[in-house]
Amino acid sequence: MSSSQLPSDKFVGFLTASQDRLRAYVLACVGNYSDAGDILQKTNVVLLRKAREFQESVEFEAWAIGVAKFEVLAFVRDRQRERLSFSSELVELMVDASEEAVGTLAKRQIALRSCLASLPEEKQLLIRMRYAEDLSMGQIASHLGKSVGSVKALVRRVRALLHECVATKLAQSSPSAS
Amino acid sequence: MSPERLEELLSAAIDGSLTDEAIDREELNAALLGDEVLRRSAAAWLSEESLLRQEAATLPVSNTHHKHAGAAAPTFRRERGIGASIVPPPSIAAAIGYVALACSLLLNVTLWLASREAGPAAPSNPTDPVARLTRVTGCIWEPSSNHAPERGDLLPTGERLSLKQGIAEIEIRNRDVQATVRLIGPCTARTHAGGIPDLQSGKMVVDARVFGRSLHLDTPAGHLKFDDNSSLGLVRSHDNYELHMLDGSVGWTPGLSTVAADPFLIEGQITEGDAIRCYLRGRNAVRIERIAPASNKFAEELSMTNDRLELGASYRRAVMESLPSNYWRFGRTKGARLQNEIADGIELTIGGDVKTVSYGANTALEFGMTRQAGYLKSEDRWPKAPLRDLTAEVWVKPSHYHNGTVVALTTERLSGHFPRHALALELGGSEAHWRSPTPLTSLRYLLRDEPSDLPDNEFGSSVSNGYDIRRWQHLVYVKRGDRLELYRDGVQVASNDAGQDKHVAASLQLVCGRLYPPGAPAERLYIGQMDELALYERALTAEEVKEHHDIGTQKPPPPGSI
Numbered sequence: 001m002s003s004s005q006l007p008s009d010k011f012v013g014f015l016t017a018s019q020d021r022l023r024a025y026v027l028a029c030v031g032n033y034s035d036a037g038d039i040l041q042k043t044n045v046v047l048l049r050k051a052r053e054f055q056e057s058v059e060f061e062a063w064a065i066g067v068a069k070f071e072v073l074a075f076v077r078d079r080q081r082e083r084l085s086f087s088s089e090l091v092e093l094m095v096d097a098s099e100e101a102v103g104t105l106a107k108r109q110i111a112l113r114s115c116l117a118s119l120p121e122e123k124q125l126l127i128r129m130r131y132a133e134d135l136s137m138g139q140i141a142s143h144l145g146k147s148v149g150s151v152k153a154l155v156r157r158v159r160a161l162l163h164e165c166v167a168t169k170l171a172q173s174s175p176s177a178s
Numbered sequence: 179m180s181p182e183r184l185e186e187l188l189s190a191a192i193d194g195s196l197t198d199e200a201i202d203r204e205e206l207n208a209a210l211l212g213d214e215v216l217r218r219s220a221a222a223w224l225s226e227e228s229l230l231r232q233e234a235a236t237l238p239v240s241n242t243h244h245k246h247a248g249a250a251a252p253t254f255r256r257e258r259g260i261g262a263s264i265v266p267p268p269s270i271a272a273a274i275g276y277v278a279l280a281c282s283l284l285l286n287v288t289l290w291l292a293s294r295e296a297g298p299a300a301p302s303n304p305t306d307p308v309a310r311l312t313r314v315t316g317c318i319w320e321p322s323s324n325h326a327p328e329r330g331d332l333l334p335t336g337e338r339l340s341l342k343q344g345i346a347e348i349e350i351r352n353r354d355v356q357a358t359v360r361l362i363g364p365c366t367a368r369t370h371a372g373g374i375p376d377l378q379s380g381k382m383v384v385d386a387r388v389f390g391r392s393l394h395l396d397t398p399a400g401h402l403k404f405d406d407n408s409s410l411g412l413v414r415s416h417d418n419y420e421l422h423m424l425d426g427s428v429g430w431t432p433g434l435s436t437v438a439a440d441p442f443l444i445e446g447q448i449t450e451g452d453a454i455r456c457y458l459r460g461r462n463a464v465r466i467e468r469i470a471p472a473s474n475k476f477a478e479e480l481s482m483t484n485d486r487l488e489l490g491a492s493y494r495r496a497v498m499e500s501l502p503s504n505y506w507r508f509g510r511t512k513g514a515r516l517q518n519e520i521a522d523g524i525e526l527t528i529g530g531d532v533k534t535v536s537y538g539a540n541t542a543l544e545f546g547m548t549r550q551a552g553y554l555k556s557e558d559r560w561p562k563a564p565l566r567d568l569t570a571e572v573w574v575k576p577s578h579y580h581n582g583t584v585v586a587l588t589t590e591r592l593s594g595h596f597p598r599h600a601l602a603l604e605l606g607g608s609e610a611h612w613r614s615p616t617p618l619t620s621l622r623y624l625l626r627d628e629p630s631d632l633p634d635n636e637f638g639s640s641v642s643n644g645y646d647i648r649r650w651q652h653l654v655y656v657k658r659g660d661r662l663e664l665y666r667d668g669v670q671v672a673s674n675d676a677g678q679d680k681h682v683a684a685s686l687q688l689v690c691g692r693l694y695p696p697g698a699p700a701e702r703l704y705i706g707q708m709d710e711l712a713l714y715e716r717a718l719t720a721e722e723v724k725e726h727h728d729i730g731t732q733k734p735p736p737p738g739s740i
Contacts, residue, residue, distance in 0.1 A: 020232060024225035031191040031224060085191035087207050093217055094210070101221035108222075109229050116233055124237045131234035149446065153431060159230075160185055166226060 011051045014060040015044070020109070021061055021102050022068050028098035029072045031085040039075050043068045065102070069095050108166060115165035123158050130155055179209040179216060180396040186431075188223055205391075309333040309350045309369055317344035317363065318579070318608050337369040341380075342608040342619060343579050343647065350374065354391035357404070359384050362476065364579065364608075364619050364643060377414045379643060383424070383476045385409045397421070398463045399456040402448075403429035410448075411476040416642065419463065422453045422471050430454075433463045482577055486537045487650045487709055489573070489730050494519070496729045497571070500722050502712040504560070508534075508543045516554070524558035526688065526711075529696055535707060545691045546705030547577070553691035553703075560587075560688060561715060564681035569714040570603065570655040571726065572690075575707040576647050581607030581614050582704035583693040584653065585711070587686040589629050591698050598629035600683045603655050603664075604693070604702060605645055614702065620644045623655050623664045623672065627680040637676045638662055644671070650707075652727040657682060658717035668727030670720060688713075 022043060027036040046067055054063060072095060076088040086094060116124065129135045129143065141151045187206040210217050311331045319327060319341060327339060333348065341363035350357040350373065357374060361367055365380020374384055374395045386393050386404040393404040397412065398419045404410075408426025413419070421430075427449040433456075448454065453471035456463035489507075497505055497519075504523040506516045514528040530552030533544040545552055561568075570585050583604040588597040606620035615633055616622045621644025625637040641664065645651060654665040657676055664672040689695045690711065693702040710730075718726075 020229065024228035027192070027228045028221040028224040031188065031220070032194055033192050034194055036228075083203065085194070085203065085206075086210070090207050090211055093214075094221060097214070097217040097221035098225070100218060101225040104222070105225055105229065108226055109233070112226060112229050112233055113236075116237060127230070127234050128237040131230050132237065156186070156189060156431075159189070160182070162230070163185070163223060163226060 008051070011054060015047055015064070018061050018064050021105055022064055024105055025065055025098050025102045026068055026072060028101050029069075029086075029091055029094045030076070031094070035075065035084065039068070039071050042075070043071045046071060065099060069099075104170070107170060111166040111169035112162065114169060115162050118165070119158070119162075126151075126154060126158060127162075179205075179213075180394075180401075181219065182396055182401050182431075182433075183394055184209070184216065184220060185223060186401070188220060188227075192224070192227060308352065309348055309373070309375070311346060312349040312358075313345075313347035315345045317346050318342045333369045333375075335369055338366065338378075339369065339375065340366045348375065350393075354389050355386070355393045355404075356389075357384055357386040357393055360476075377412050379414050379416070381414075381476060382412045383409065384412070386426075398433065398458050399454060399466065400430055400432040400463070403431075405429060411473070413475060417458050419456045419458060420453065420469065421448060422473065422475065423448045423450050424471075424473050424476065425450055432466060482575065482648055482707070485575060485649045487540060487542060487573060487575070487707075487730075488538050488733070489540050489710055492732070493710070493726070493730050496726050497710070497712050500712075500714065500718055500726070501716070502571075503715045504711075504713040506711045507541075508709050508711070509541050524556050524560045524688070526554050526556050526690075529553050529555055532691075540709070542573075542575075542707045542709035544707045546582075546703050551692070551700065551703045551705075553689060553696070553700075555690075555695050556688035559685040560713070561682065561684055561686070564684050565657070565715055566659060566679075566681055567715070567717040568601075568655075568657045568682045569712075569716065569718045570601070571653070571710070571712040571714070571718070571723075572603075573650055573652055573709040573730065574645075574704075575650045576605055576645060576704070577706040578647050579605075579608035579619050580705055581605065581611060581616055581702050582691070582706075583702045584690065584704055584708065585655070586689045586693060587682065588689060588695060589683075590687060591695070596631045597687070597694050597698050598631045599624070599626055600629040600686050601625055601655070602693070603653060605704070606640065616640060617642060621653070621664070621666065621671070623662065625657060625662055625676055625680065625682065627677070627683060629683050629686070637674055637680065639664075639672050639674050641666070641671045647706075650709075652730055654718065654723045654726075656717050656723070663717075663720075665720070665723045665727075667731075668724040670723075 023036070023040055026039045026043065027033065030036055030039065043064075047064055050067070054060070072091060076084060076086075076091045080088050084091075116127065119127065126140065126144075129140050135143070137148050137151050137155070140155075141148045144151065146154075187202055190202060191206060210220055309332070311327050311329055311333060314327075314329050319339075327333070327337075327346070333339075339346070339361065341361050343363040345363065346361045348359040348361070350359065359374055360383040361375075362381040362383070365382060366378040367375035367382060368378060369375050374393065375382070377397070384395070384404075386409070387407050388404055395402040395404070398414075399421055402410070402421075405428075406426055408428055409424040410428055411422035411424050413422070427447045430446060430448045451471050453469045455467055455469045457465040494507065502520060504526075505519040506526055507519060509517055516526045516528065518524070518526065528543075531548040531550040532552030532554070533547060535542050535544050543554075572585060574584055576582065581604070583602055585601075585603045586599055587601040588599050591597045601624065603621075603623050604616055606616040606618050606622060607614070608618060610618065617640045620640040620642050622640040623638045624633075626635065630636070644666070652665075652667050656663040656665065660676050660678060660680070662672075662674045662676045663670055687695050690708065691704040692700055694700070
């Protein structure tokens with residue numbers, strides 16, 4: 001790639017800043033980390049390849065999500081015979097719901113950060129091990145000296161607790177209907 | 179699909195473990211395909227999951243964790259995880275900048291809440307089982323409902339079933355599961371997407387037969403998964419929820435904010451003989467504990483003869499040791515007079531048609547089963563002086579839900595006036611009556627000083643779902659100084675202020691089985707059996723009440739035993 005073909009710093013900045021949203025969008029579409037990782041990589045490659053086509057008058061994230069949507073649909077079409085978490089028929093419906101969900105992502109992120117901070121230390125540790133360090137349930141269980149079953153239940157409880165907390169904070173921050 | 183079940187399936191989906199369980203995958207896909215609100219909820223949850231990966235990295239690392247994990251960074255990361263993006267993650271500052279930018283684009287933030295509220299109204303999936311009311315036995319449905327369910331009715335999602343009396347059976351069926359749900363009145367339940375109804379009060383038994391696909395039930399006690407043939411009894415009151423495993427086993431995952439009193443009470447299988455009680459705050463279970471299983475709670479209670487009361491010499495001894503001023507065991511003497519165990523006690527006589535029923539050596543009286551409803555009344559007046567402390571203790575077995583007075587102390591009828599009540603203990607009926615303020619199916623107790631025919635300035639309260647039908651119950655009314663207390667089966671079920679320096683007035687007429695003594699209208703007739711009425715000019719202690727109940731429910735030794 002010659003220097004003239006390299007994307008501009010501004011484009012890379014946009015792309016960098018959009019990763020959270022793209023990642024969340026793709027995961028919400030296909031419902032599986034591994035598949036979402038593959039799709040995001042492809043999406044990034046395509047976005048970089050199309051950098052020159054991008055017009056600054058167009059909103060970057062909307063354009064990027066359009067590209068990601070195309071990659072999501074191409075992915076499930078190519079793997080129709082595999083047992084994906086979401087069927088291709090469902091993914092076609094999830095793309096719309098996912099686009100709507102990422103619209104609230106920034107606010108959700110602020111709420112989530114606040115909820116994480118309010119967790120007791122041992123629950124923060126659990127979340128860190130599971131989500132940041134990507135440890136398996138068995139590995140966490142051996143670290144904590146608990147059974148795999150109880151760790152699974154604990155993770156699920158803390159996760160649900162966080163979701164409730166985020167939902168409450170979002171509801172509190174939204175304007176009243178009345 | 180409940181939010182908890184959705185989260186469970188999505189958690190499996192994101193890790194790839196869902197594909198190993200085709201049944202769950204099909205369930206998740208079918209639910210999401212048929213429900214737009216559920217899809218929005220799923221998208222919100224999954225996008226949050228993605229954020230969590232990023233945000234979790236900002237959490238502090240515990241020293242303890244380092245000690246356990248060793249100095250080296252963990253090396254267990256998945257190779258193909260979503261974090262393996264070709265673009266490095268943004269800095270915190272960039273992220274905050276992005277957050278500020280994106281804030282201007284915020285749309286509706288109430289999706290998740292809306293989806294939760296929409297629960298029962300969600301359209302059922304074609305693969306969901308069908309729920310049909312297949313059997314009704316002596317059913318009285320809530321009178322205020324516009325439509326009483328009938329045998330053979332298909333039950334739509336979100337239908338509130340309010341059964342005041344009787345037993346209703348609902349069959350839930352498709353090719354993979356079959357379950358019979360027995361609602362035992364009084365109870366209320368809401369049908370739930372063709373699945374097992376949501377018990378809201380009272381008792382219910384689920385008999386499940388599973389042929390491959392699991393049957394799920396979300397309860398305040400947690401999520402239940404029926405994977406095998408099993409029978410589970412459920413009891414719900416305003417502040418607790420009980421699971422009694424009658425046969426087989428179910429998978430159980432406790433609710434979120436539940437604290438187990440027993441550290442070994444963690445998620446897993448509940449098997450035959452296990453029983454769990456959750457204490458509720460609002461809709462949530464806040465504490466959970468093991469209790470003794472009670473399969474007899476779910477026995478059919480259709481016959482008045484099923485439950486026997488065999489109060490013997492030990493019960494009499496316990497009552498006598500508590501020094502009652504009057505005590506009738508309801509053994510008949512010649513004529514209509516009932517024998518008082520206390521030599522200088524007042525005389526109680528039978529009016530109308532009252533039958534005697536025998537339980538071994540014990541006899542009880544049966545009211546209201548004939549055309550001439552009977553009652554008991556005292557000829558003498560009691561007490562001699564106003565009482566600051568008083569206890570009235572009695573055993574009752576009502577035949578059905580009805581508005582009936584068990585015990586009352588009234589004044590004599592003055593010309594043109596109804597008798598006035600100083601004390602009453604009565605049952606709420608299954609249908610409202612404009613002259614009775616007693617709530618439906620409740621147990622009401624009251625004190626009026628001055629005696630009055632109006633509820634103004636009355637002390638006491640009503641206990642909702644306060645009594646059972648066709649089962650013996652031990653009821654104790656206590657006035658203890660400035661407090662009123664009501665006990666059922668040895669347990670205090672109500673406690674109320676009784677005012678300062680209030681008394682039970684002197685020279686009252688005792689009436690059992692109706693509201694007013696003869697000469698006044700025959701209202702609020704009690705229908706059922708009654709036994710062992712004791713009046714005390716003192717307040718029994720809670721320990722005495724419990725002791726009397728416990729002795730009364732002990733089975734007598736078999737004849738000839740030593």
